[in-house]
Amino acid sequence: MEYRPIIAAQSTVRIVPTPAAPGFVRVVLVSNRYLLGIALILVALVPLFLDALHDTFRSRVRTDIALLPTYIASFGAVCLGHLSLRRIAVLPLVSGASLIFPTFLASFTVGFFVLFILRIPLGLPHLLGSFVTACTWYFFASVMRARYVRPIVGLVGVSPTEAAQLSERIHWQILREPRLPQGISAVAFDPHSNLSMRWSSFITRLVLQGVPVYHLAHMEEGLTGRVKFTEHSDNEFGALLPSLFYLKIKRVIDVVVALLALPFVACIVALVSVLIRLESPGPAIFCQVRMGHxxxxxxxxxxxxxxxxxxxxxxxxxxDRRVTRLGAYLRKWRIDELPQVWNVALGEMSWIGPRPEAIGLARHYERHVPFYGYRHAVRPGITGWAAVHQGNVAMLEAAQEKLEFDFFYIRYFSFWLDVLIVLKTIRTVLTGFGSR
Structure with missing residues (x-):
């Protein structure tokens, strides 16, 4: 996902290395081609070097395993992991380093299963060595980027007070005159400010020169992961319409995954249901009417x-004293949501989307939170963008913030955003974040 420029520019936001960065670091860190190229070289050489240190292992590899398919699988996994990191790491509220291990674990798992299904001989130690090498290299690059690389964005039509409230992930520099200082990689401006013709001409020249120019509100959305509605005219509902093409693709994915998961989910639900009935009287399954698509x-x-x-x-x-002892663990690890896989199979829910609210609570929010009903533009989900950042909320103030997260999900509705939510959901389940 890229921020949306006011007028289409030929280039994206450039990352500016600090002057203190060494020359080699300066070149490598700003180029995805160098990052990927070095990764492929390391993946090819490091496992062979480790083989050379162990004669017995080296002999076994040479006599029993055809390394060429393993090399191809390793290179494919690195390329897939690199592409995934590029697409996911630009999304908001993301720590690039935290995504490296799960991303490459997923890509190398795909490579492993492709060879396994095709019954192609696999050098498992070599594949594991490539996985560790790729993770180490990208983690090192991430640390170096955090140390030496920082984007600098110029601000037009923004007061110092407003600039002080912007995200600290970007170095913001207020432009006092219509001139682009050295090191500025992009410009963001507030179209609701009263810009003179001189500033308007300056912004036009930047676009014609290929310098990205962004709506400040869109840039804030990309940094905070939230879409805010104000009284300004840019809050058009058309801008929040989700991709109809991806909606259809996602529905197919939802059904296929739900049908594959149902046998396993049914076994877990049956076992937990017995434990629930043993702990306290009452039905094991809780049914509630909620607001849907x-x-x-x-x-x-x-x-x-x-x-x-x-x-x-x-x-x-x-x-809450109403929660049982077993229930507390079910909520912490989100096991209580598993029966909703059946809702997904029925087409009432999706794996990912805004969490569905009880009818009474949804009506309450609709009366007090502006535009609340617009979150129903997509199917509600078992997990979602707001859920992995907020957890369970009830107060009106929190509901307003939750709605802003939901609006962001609808506006930037995409496969890669869903992938990021899946990764964050895994973290949520492991840590119990937001459970009540």
Missing amino acids: RGRPFVCFKLRTMHTAMDGPAFTEEG
Whole structure:
């Protein structure tokens, strides 16, 4: 995903190395071709070097394994991992270093299964060595980028007070006169400010010269992962319409994955249901009518995590006494959401999307939070962009922020954003982030 320029420019945001960066680092860190090229060389040489240190292992490899298919699988996995990192790391609220291991684990797993399914002889030690080498190289490059590379963006029509509130991930420099200082890689401006003809001509010249010019609000969206609605005219609902093409593709993926997962999910749900019934009286499956796609109600299924004899508010509070001991763990690891795979198979939900709210709570939010109903433009999901950043929320202020996350997901609806949510969901499940 790239930020949207006001007028199409020929280049994307350039990353500016600091003057202190060594010459070799300066060249390598700003070029994806160099990063990938060095990675492929290391993946080819390092495992062979390790083989040479162990004669017995080297002999076994030479006599028993055809290394060429393993090399091809390793190179393909590195290229796939590199492409995935490029597409995911530019998304908001992302730490590039934290994505390296899961991204390459996924790409090398794909390479392994391709060779396994095709029954091609596989050099597993060599493949593992390539995986470790790729992870090490990209992690080293990530650390060096954080140390030596920092983007510098010029601001036009923005006051110092407004600039101080912008993300610290970017070095912002307010332009006092219509001239582009050395080192500025892009310009962001507020179209609602009263720009003189002189500044308007300057921005036009930048675009014609290939310097990216961005709407400041769009740039903030890319840095915060949230889309805010204001009274300005740029808040057109057409800008939030999700990709209809990807909606169809995603629906096919949802159904296929749900059907494949259902047998395994059914076994887990059956086992946990027995434990729930043993701990407290009441049904194991909790059914609740929730607001669905395009505002249509549907019955959402969850594993019961609360005592049935206790009353309380419509939402779960911090340390809620209604939650059972087993329920606390089910909520922490999101196991209670597994029955919703059936909702996905029925077409009522998706694996990824805004979390569905109970009808009463959704109506309450619609009365108090502007544009709340627009989150129903896509199918609700088992996990989502807001869920992995906020967790479970109930207060109106938090609901407004949640809506901004949901709007971002709808506006930048894409395969790579879904991939990032999957990775963040894994982190959420392992850490129990946001559970109540």
